[in-house]
Amino acid sequence: MNCGLLTNKNEPVPLKNIEVELQVQGHVATVTSTLKYLNEEDNPLEAVFVFPMPSGAALCQFSAKIADQEIVAEVQEKQEAREQYDDAVSSGEQAFLLEESEESVDVFRLSVGSLPPRQSASVTFIYIIELSVQADHSLQFCLPAVLNPRYTPAGTGGGIVSEITSSSTGIPYSLSFTAHISSPNPITKVESKCPLEPLMFLNTDHTKAKVSLNAGHMFDRDVELYLHYQNPHQLTAIVEAGAPAAQPGTLMGDPVVMVSFYPEFPESVMSSMSSCGEFVFVMDRSGSMSCRMHNGPGAQERIACARDTLLLLLKSLPMDCYFNIYGFGSRYNSFFPQSVQYSQDTMEQAVQKVKEMQADMGGTEILPALEHIYKQPCVLNHPRQLFIFTDGEVGNTKDVLRCVKSNADFHRCFSFGIGEGASSALITGLAENSSGHAQFITGTDRMQAKVMQSLRYALQPAVTDITEDWSGLSFNRLSPQIKSLFHGQRALIYAQLKGEECQNPDAKGKISVRYRLADQEVTNTVDFSLKPAENNGMAIHRLGARSLIRSLERDEQVDGADKEALKARVVDLSKQSGVSSSHTAFIAVHKGSKEAVKGPLVKRRIPTPMMLHGFGVKSRGMQLQARSRSSRKSLPTKLTRCSKKKSMPKCPDAQVFKMCSRIQAFQCLSEAVSVETSETPKDPLMQLISLQKASGCWEIESTLAEVFGKTEKELIKQIPAQVKPDVWATLLALIWLHGFKIDAQVEWQFLAMKAVAWIRSQKGQVRHVSQCYHGGRNIKAYQKMQTSHQQ
Incomplete structure (x- = not known):
């Protein structure tokens, strides 16, 4: 073309x-x-x-x-x-x-x-x-x-x-x-x-x-x-000199400092998870969602990938939460009139409706759906968390963001741009205006991995109550106040420095950033020279100006704002x-x-x-021949590498978690689980996920046996004495996940946590499972199975 x-x-x-x-x-x-x-x-x-x-x-x-x-x-x-x-x-x-x-x-x-x-x-x-x-x-x-x-x-x-x-x-x-x-x-x-x-x-x-x-x-x-x-979590500050031709006292005439704040999350915080929340999943079902995720072989349709992701989310939710699912296009609908409590019954109803979802709702009009959601009463003691999925093909971005911002005190939004070209203004704006988090899923990226990362953010503590101490420096802040940060997020703080001390080349500055993380008070401090860095095209000044301009433009959208005065200031800053x-x-x-x-x-x-x-x-229309894209993506290999290096959230029972770790080393119950064969389902991981109950357990059934390459009779025959069939099935599922799907651990980590928590809740079963582990160890058999699997 x-x-x-x-x-x-x-x-x-x-x-x-x-x-x-x-x-x-x-x-x-x-x-x-x-x-x-x-x-x-x-x-x-x-x-x-x-x-x-x-x-x-x-x-x-x-x-x-x-x-x-x-x-x-x-x-x-x-x-x-x-x-x-x-x-x-x-x-x-x-x-x-x-x-x-x-x-x-x-x-x-x-x-x-x-x-x-x-x-x-x-x-x-x-x-x-x-x-x-x-x-x-x-x-x-x-x-x-x-x-x-x-x-x-x-x-x-x-x-x-x-x-x-x-x-x-x-x-x-x-x-x-x-x-x-x-x-x-x-x-x-x-x-x-x-x-x-x-x-x-x-x-x-x-x-x-x-x-x-x-x-x-x-x-x-x-x-x-x-x-x-090196030292990525270290608080840093860079000062940039004002333009020689600019008038002192103006933004471009004074020095500007950029502070990088990238808090570190201890392992103790990473392993703590909330069981509360109202999770509202908002899925784009417009015609464009029938496009494929990428142009390579084996690419799924966007809507098919979204169905798999919703299934994974439904299986991963904590038992005490509330949830609902919306679809939108030229119109919108919801699975339930209001958010419902998570149970086996409501989960099964939702799973059935997810399987029937198609890209059959016309255009991409997300605003009416959001306005309806915001009118619904919040569930007491269950913070509302929106997960919005769209390929970003929407023309009224500013109206959508205005709506989200006006409801920011009542929810957080986790947004996902699907496919090449999702609007970064829409996807990042949804998250930025609600203290949430944005992800882009492009190329061969797995949607499930990125969505589960965001679910982890939604369930983990975040950095809150962020304050700054500039140690007596006179300044005008250019960037908005930071409300919260999730694990892996970083904030850049821009400020225009004022006062005579900035004229002294030997002067020093100091900034301390204090915040709360999981009921702990933390302080990061950095000392920096007020002597400006070498001229680099005024990059820091201009990013500070852009941050201030965007804040003023958002203020223009607020009802009752003096729009003419704000516009005049934006024009002045832009020209300056x-x-x-x-x-x-x-x-x-x-x-x-x-x-x-x-x-x-x-x-x-x-x-x-x-x-x-x-x-x-x-x-x-017309297109600049230098094709360019507004979306961002992460290397899939980086996500996989990270999931291996960074420890996953710990299971609620140390004994069972320790056993699962040994399973990962191929040292448990090897004779009970077989390898994947050509007769197993095309995606056995999704098959296994679909069989898990809301409580976290699995039950002995023929479909589960197929995932393991066994028959139902073989699984029943191998159940050890005093171990319940559903506990046995759940243990086998954990073994299979650790043995064959360790690279996808970021996707099934919450399912495994629920499974271990469920095993722990079964009186006396943890002891029997532990005895079963010690009595059934067969390293040679498992190594033989592993070799067969690799071939």
Whole structure:
């Protein structure tokens, strides 16, 4: 499929080259992207591009070059910029207009006015972004690659449209990518799924390094970097000097400090779990959920993967909680009129309805469903936790986030972006506006693993009551107050430093961050020099400005706010810092000879023949040929590696847990469990999960025996004396999980905890099980079985 700029003969205007320079300082990155085109038409073009950007990014510079003439854009109030652009184009002047989409903060529209025939053109844009923390404490940078079409609810006007295709062959342009990395702590390694040149350290203490992407990138995947630093939980602070040309006392004229706060969770906290909560699962059932998770072999449909995930969640919930499940599309429905108490009966009802779920509810209108949920009374002493699953194809993002924010005191939201191109503005905004957590599931990522990680967050204590002591420093805070952090989350605090002490190059600063974690008071302190770091393009200033601008924009959405005053302040901050906002745009005009360009001005509207499932309507629009994606993803290998290294939550009974650990070492009851065979179900793990009862136990039945490669009679025959059949079945399930599915432990950990807790509740059975373990040990038989399984 042709995409990008096309001629009137449907021939593409060639994109020749993409150059990306990455400057990393600690936890933030400055990204400079240059895209080079050539207009081979005989007519001038006016083109409109739509391209995504990570929602947390601060777009801070844009320039264009026509032939040898460079035009640098300025930030202006949006309407003024549009009028100036129209005037320039109508006068025959070359002009560029770059503005944030009305529908979503992570999509930008670039209008290129009057590109002369047979001329080359290049556009350069610079943005700054915070790097996300991964499960193994590394920092991730993702160069965006794909943006999906987004459904726009009826009556909301035009939507955001773009291409979704990617190809591994025939790419007519190249990519060069280089990253320069500096950090207060030593850099230990840099990883990527893409082939990299060897990491080059630039100093002896390994705090500066350089790495490049190998030539020949095929644009078949995102360019991801994973940066590893020493002492990741250490509180750090970096001070950046103000711009020499800026007036002292202004944001850009004063120093700005960035503090990285990444609290460490002790093992004792990691193993404590709550049994309370109202869990509301909100599932996207729009037509686009029938798309596959990825383009590789064996990919599930999104809705099928969602069904498996809901099944796993239902089996993993604690016995004392409440739950409900909603589906939404052009309409919404719920499994129960209100949240119900978790029991074997309600779980079975829900499981049956989950099996019947299809992507058959039309468009993607999440707002009515959320408004209905928020009107339902909360369950006393059961904190409400929303788990929202969507492929992110929604056009009214700002309305949705406004609704979530207004109900933030009554719930937390755990959001999941499914598939390539889920809107980072929507997914991260849902979590940020409710003190929750966001996940993106793309490529071959397993949805179950990431969802169970979030369930763990929902059941574990979080860092709360966070306060800061700046030890007498005078400052203006630029970032919002931190309300809570889950395990694995990090916060960056930005503040504009004031006062005469900042002028003294020998002056020192100090900040202490105090917080509560599982009824314990903790304090982290860092001393830092007020002498500013070397000039790095004002990255910290601009991220601080972006944080303040976003806070003011959210305040505009509150009923009764002085919207005009807030808008004026946003425009002032945006123009002062050069950071884009919802009320400003980048405008660049080349005031040359002012001679009108000869020939007709050709506007291009490029077809994107991707059917919106359930509608039969084709999206139409323009797409920047440098395909980019707003979603993020973690390396599956990293999740697996983390699950092995990091200890899982401990079982409630030390004796049974110790036994399970020995099972993991292949030393228990080997003759009772057989290997997976070709006759077992295609996904025996999901089969085993589906058979577990709400209490946590399994029962002897033929389907369970099939998972073990046995018959029901064989299992019954092997039940030891004084051990109940359901205890025996539950023990065998634990053995099988530890023996064959240890790599998926992050997915079934809660099922195993419930199973062990149930065994413990059976009077006298723990002692019999322990005796059974010691009497039935057969290492040679189990090793033989293990060998057979590996073959």
